[in-house]
Amino acid sequence: MKAQRNVWGETLVDLASTDPRVAVVDGDLANSTKADLFAEAHPDRFIEVGIAEQNMVGIAFGLSMVGYRPWLSTFGVFLTHRALDPIRMLVSQTGANVKIAGAYSGLLNGGSGKTHQDVEDFAIMRAMPGMAVIAPADEFELAAATRWAAEHDGPVYLRVARDAVAPVFDERYRFEVGAVHLLRDGADATIISTGVQTSRVVEAAGLLERQGVSARLIHVPMLKPLDGGSLLALLQPGPVFTVEEHSVIGGLGGLVAELTSSSDVPRTIHRLGLADGWSESGPAEFLLDKYGLSADRVAGRILERLAVGVLS
Known part of the structure; x- marks a missing residue:
């Protein structure tokens, strides 16, 4: 079993090795979200903005306008709540190629406490016009969904859990849009x-x-x-x-x-x-x-x- 956050970081590292458009903008949580794996492998496409979530959305939007496909990296609650206005105005309304990785999402987020829990994100992001919303079951679906999102033209919200869970699928899994x-x-x-x-x-x-x-x-x-x-x-x-x-x-x-x-x-x-x-x-x-x-x-x-x- 592997944690989704680890698989997300590893998958982005692999994607960026062949796709120069992939970049990561982080909000001072790379060691938690595992964006630090990307930072080590591709430091020229990793931007650390600190605890400035609204700014990071603006930076990602700017990168998308010059051809990059940037990923936002921080806890989900900081994206769907603190940075919601620029996501709505800059990303959703323009259809920008910004990929939103909501890490530590859901009820379980280690010792961070209830201030860092996000159990409203589906409702918020599902109501956002043009936003794809994905909640993978396990490591295999997470990897496949990340690869799909990187190629998709338009904004994506990807829910990324902190801890490993028993796998539902295996390495044969293929992601299909809208499938059940x-x-x-x-x-x-x-x-x-x-x-x-x-x-x-x-x-x-x-x-x-x-x-x-x-x-x-x-x-x-x-x-x-x-x-x-x-x-x-x-x-x-x-x-x-x-x-x-x-x-x-x-x-x-x-x-x-x-x-x-x-x-x-x-x-x-x-x-x-x-x-x-x-x-x-x-x-x-x-x-x-x-x-x-x-x-x-x-x-x-x-x-x-x-x-x-x-x-x-």
């Missing part, structure tokens, strides 16, 4: 997940199977653009659960609800994620358990819903 992936079949419930939460949901599906519940598991790596028709085609009669390391407002659950509400067969979507409120600091396993996102808690919450007759 059926990871396992089942007849009693449909579970839809995204990002590294999918690794935990795979484990939860195994726990459910031991309790006699057969769950169909769908992974959505790209929240925007998304092949909505393919996702709807994979839904089946019975309860539908979305699971995400994100607020239940505006993220994957909201996306699936939007799709199903306008389909021929509307459904009730049971959204598992963080409720409307601020998260808190704490060890990773504690937070996963507290917010119902560990494999055990996901399985337990679904069993509870099924036990009270949630069948729509």
Whole structure:
């Protein structure tokens, strides 16, 4: 297992060895995001701006205007919140070739605490016109998504997790725009997940199977653009659960609800994620358990819903 942040840095190093357009603009966190690997390998295309996130977006925009395809490197929360205005004005509105790597995203960010957690990023970036939004499940999908983003003409938000998770895919994985992936079949419930939460949901599906519940598991790596028709085609009669390391407002659950509400067969979507409120600091396993996102808690919450007759 390799952490996504390490794979991101290694992939950029490799890309830059053959593509002189690849550059990195960092916000004083290269040793955490692993942009330091790029800095060591390609110092002439690495720009350290310090703790000046709005400035780094402006610098990246300028680089994109002269032919570079720059990556922004810092914690996700500093990009989707502190630097949101220049991302909106300079990157989204112009369609600039700026790639946004939101590191340490989600609930788990080491010892940085709740000030550095970002569980609103899907909602914010998904609403940004022209912005591709990707949340890879593991190291293999992260590497493939990074390569796709580097070649894509237009802005991209890539959610990069801090820690390693059990792989969902392998080295044969190929990234496809808007694709959804059926990871396992089942007849009693449909579970839809995204990002590294999918690794935990795979484990939860195994726990459910031991309790006699057969769950169909769908992974959505790209929240925007998304092949909505393919996702709807994979839904089946019975309860539908979305699971995400994100607020239940505006993220994957909201996306699936939007799709199903306008389909021929509307459904009730049971959204598992963080409720409307601020998260808190704490060890990773504690937070996963507290917010119902560990494999055990996901399985337990679904069993509870099924036990009270949630069948729509």
